Amino acid sequence: MLRNALLAAPFLFLSAIPNPSFAAGVINVATIGEPPTLDPMASTADVVGMTTQHIFETLFTFDAEWNVVPLLAEAMPTVSADGQTYDITLRKGIKFHDGSTMTSADVVASVERWVKIASRGKQIAPYFTSITAKGDDAVQIVLSKPYAPLLSLLAFNNSAAVIMPKANLADDPLTKFIGTGPYLLKERKADQYLQLTRFDGYQPRSEAANGFGGARKAILDEIRFVPVPDANTRLEGAISGQFDYADSLAPETFDRLKGSDASEPVVLKPYGAPVFVMNTKEGVLAKKEMRHAIQAALNPEDMLLAAFGNPEFFAVNGALYPEGYVWHTEEGIERYGNGDPETAASMAKEAGYDGEKPIRILTSRQYEFHYKMAQVAAEYLKAAGFKVELGVFDWATLTTRRADPKLWDIFITHGPFPPEPILNGWMSDSYPGWWATPAKTAAVEPFIAEPDQEKRKALWAEIQKTFYEEAPVYKVGDFNALGSKKKTLKDFQPSPWPYFWNVSTAN
Template sequence: MRMITALLMGTALTILPSSLFAQEKGGVINVATIGEPPTLDPMASTADLVGIVTQHIFETLYTFDKGWKVTPLLAEALPEISADGKTYTIKLRTGIKFHDNTDMNSEDVVASLNRWTKLASRGKQVAGFIDSITATDPSTVTITLKQPYAPLTSLLAFNNSAAIILPAEKQAEPMTDFIGTGPYMLKERKADQYIQLTRFDGYKSREGAGDGYGGGRHQYLDEIRFVPVPDPNTRVEAAVSGQYDYIDSIPVESYARLQGSSSSEPVMLKPFGYPISVFNTAEGSAKNVEIRRAIRQALNMEDMMAAAFGSTDFYALDGNIYPASFVWSTDAGVAGNYNVADPEAAGAAAKAAGYKGEPIRILTSRQYEFHYKMAQVAAEYLKLAGFTVDLQVVDWATLTQRRADKGLWDIYITHSPFLPEPALIGTLSTSSPGWWDTPERDASVDAFTAEVDPEKRVALWANVQKAIYDDVAFIKIGDFNAVAAKSKKLQGVDPAPWPYFWNASIAK
């Protein structure tokens, strides 16, 4: 399938390729994250923070290269796909060891994929299309589908709700043994203090240089420590002072300060992704699609984006889920439904839909400061429309727990990078918090995922976007650039939506 070469990996910071540095082995880096991950089981969570940490411990059969094409990781090569598109034969790399020094084989892969289809939201997304997953021989796995399913390899490659490979005997739910095949292994986790990873000496890297998340994964560092720093202002000060080697998710207004730091430098991904308001379509006031439409009608996306990002250097108004640089870009469903900003008309529409003043419960977190700022602006516009608003500000781990309960919320604020395959968008899954499940959703998404012809899939994606707008599964607010910071001594770290450090080193 033709994949997308997008601007996602672009950066405002000039970074030389890792191959130009004489990287030395040794040292420890400290990475400041937005908080404590709710779990270290990447199957059990769609939180980016979980993926950022656990991608160093666990690996998938495939991953993405720097051009966002699927590339082998634990698999030897891309799958052999039968002419009817229903049989995927996957050859595995040999000599791969888990952190307990046992060898990976096809039985481990089968057990892991079965766990993924049962537990992970994206695995559940695939499960209905799978007829069987079998171990053909010790180094071959065969996946047989009931019908063609084009996104399969992309879903197997994604590090979010990830199809990680675990030892067959360590498939507990919830996970009790954090044993993967990754270049680093878990040594210690102290809640709200740090997660300590150490080099796995038995790791077998792929050949060659790093290529996005693919290619060689070299272990220059002795240790990686992920430290939760929930307050964004504290992360800024830590970046300016050089307290940490990498600082994730920096408020964009600090960009100029970082440019003046003697210790750190800013890293900007442009465009990075899009913030969204996700609706609970299963229970509560937002179950009513007319109420969801009235809420969308009230909101001023321009004011929300300006409050969150300040300058248009860091954001753009765009109702298309994918921007113009992506082949998936379409304006289907956007006209008349994006940035309407008419609270008075929204109030009348809500009343006509039967709204009687029930609180609209909005979940947000200040660990992503831009989420909180957008939620504040949204709350004011909803109040102007006559809605009663209950703005609940919690830490990110609590938010990810609460959003799993249909009875606790009506809207939650989140964001996503622009993903290379639209089927990776979490809200398309009926099991994802939001629980969007309508006939229009089923018809459009099923047709899109069953089609294997790239050009036909682009047209079918337009139907999916229209269904999202018609059903108001979520509201896209705009496009934004993401800012992080890195030490000037840290080498081999390329800008990425989920930063990784297996090819990182410290300049001596």
């Protein structure tokens, strides 16, 4: 088994099997907004992964300690001595939501599409030679050279390598959203709800539930994901008991949640990092020296204070992984946390900036902490002599706009600390921001080819050093995420992408 995704300590999951006295029912989950798509391959947006993981499944997934474990695969693959051939046996008799049976032909077609269109699939594309069927219940993946993160990429639910019926893949974009998951798509009403109902033909694995792995039991009759862009509305709905789960709440609301009779706070500590992704392809920040000026101008502590208020919810930290993670290193972070507009102004002038072209920042109030950080960042950049345009959009629109390099210079996003560093969105050359340079390639190539975990740690330190030198992304710091769950929601296990199989309600 590949264990390169293992963190130094278990993260957020607890192994659990639902209480036998469970009750079926309907739950309402408040999300930050409308998913821009229901095609998991086509988007890295967390709201897409959070919702569609109930509909679609991957060959592998992660357990409670972030080890890769089988899901639609029968077992872990057999890997050749040279690390280039993976033989994967599939579970037999797995049904899609349309009643058809999953075969190797569906897996081959799905993985081929993933490699072609998904940002994470494109990461493997240069190393991907073929995937072929070996009978109805097995496939073989052949690489041109070893690629250590392959199984982690196949397991991730973000820009995910989900398995769909081959017949449905002819449509681009997808018109049918049919998977093998414990819940199926019943109805989607844009900006109102996404209605999922139990798939009675679902066949859970026999192992005990363990993180995303093991048995997934569809206990609830129905899950309704309700887009609620306003954080205060999500909060009031949580306090009143309208929502069984509410995602992404402001830290300053923690005490109000603690006092609620209906709901209770859910804190994920640590959750991840907010980041400012810079456009390295076109515009003002295509020049590295200009990105260095941005690094120098911004003050991370002020942005984190504005965003989260309570110091218990953030840490000023430039390392891409916090202490306690196997990937933690201090390499390169001397460029982090200067907050020096005067120096930044001098650097920008040397880089040829004349103050005419604006720095166009994309942000969204659906993640209120993004917006607050953007406001502080804008003031620091203005103090450094930059002209700034702040564009505030709903999250779905922002994810569409960031795909066009002509429309922006910085966009603000966030994500958890993934178990395998290659899963960071910006590690993909095709991720918006388009960090694809010879220096990046030189740092990344040895890392992805090396199977030895200890050697990979040292190679990751070189990648972080290159990250700071090339400045494709500004990491603001670390933060804890706050959500809420209704007290009647049973056996819910917090995670970066909340899931609702193995969950019941006492409503």
